Amino acid sequence: MASISEFDLIEEYFAGQIVASYGVNLGIGDDCALLTVPQSKQLAVSIDTMIGGVHFPKNADPELIAERAVRVAVSDLAAMGADPLWMTLSLTLPAAESHWLAGFSRGLFKAAEEFNLSLVGGDTTRGPLAVAIQVHGSVDPGQAMLRSQARVGDIIFVTGSLGDGAAALAVIKKELDVGKSAFSYFMSQYYTPRIWIREAHALSEVSRCAIDISDGLLADLGHICKASGVGAVVEAERLPISEPLRKLAEPDAALAWALTGGDDYQICFTVAPQQLQALEELRERHRLDITAIGEIVRGNECVCLSNGRIVECDNLGYKHF
C-alpha cells in the first residue's frame, strides 16, 4: 500500500470539513491556528491519549475509535461545566491506509458536530496506533466545577447509571457472552458513551465540585476527597444500575463494576444542602437524569456502605486492555 505524506493526510481527511464554531480566525493549514477566546471567559483545556491495544482494541472500527476519543476528551470539559469550542488531534498510525482514515475522519467529525467542536490543528506520525485529542472550551470565570470544592455536608450525585462501561469492556473482550441486543447496548456504551455536556453546564449553576467518572466511582470520588480534604460515604443501595447491567450480572458483580469499573463518563458532583431546592428546579427544567448516592463527610476516606457495612473492593478502578 502506498503511503502518503503527512501533508496529504491532513489535507485529504481532516482539513476539508469545517464545523462552525466561535472564534476560528485561522484553522488547519498554517503552523498554528489563531483563535479568539470568547470575551470575558476562561479557556478550559484538556488532553486525552488513547493507545491501541490499551484503551481500545487495535482492530476496532476506526469510526468508533474516533468517536470514542472525541467523546472521552469532551467529557473532561463537561466535568468542569465548560462549553466546547475547538480541538486538536495527534494521530500516530502504523500505516496511512485510506479506508481506515476515511472511517476515522467520519467518526471524528460526527462527534465534532454533536458538540459543535472545530478541529483547528493536527499532527500525524508513523508509529504504533495512538490517538490524542486536546479539547478547548470556555467557561465563565469562577463558574468551573473544581475537584477541590466539596464541603462536609454536601450531597453527592451522579448522572445516568454506573458500571456499564466496565461491563462493556468485558463484553468486548468476550469475557461475557451476551445476546444480540445486549451486545449492541454495551458496544454503544463503550464506543459512544453519552457525554453530559449540556447537563453539566446547567449543573454548574448549583454545584461547585464535579469530576467525570473515567477510572471508576470510588477512584474518581477519591480524587475529589483528596483535593477537597474531605471524606465521602456512598450507599450501595442507591447506586443507579442500568436495566441491561442488572440482567447481565449478579448484583455483587454489578456493584463492583459500578464502584470500581472505569469508562462510565458519568458526572459525579456535589451540591450543598442549601442548593438542593435549586437543583430540584434544574432537574425538572432540564429533565436531568441524576441520582443522590451519598454524602461528603469529615475525614479522608471514600467508602461505600451496604446495609451499614463497608463494601470491600480489592481493585479500585482502571483496567488496561
Ligand SMILES: [Mg+2]
Ligand atoms: Mg476527567
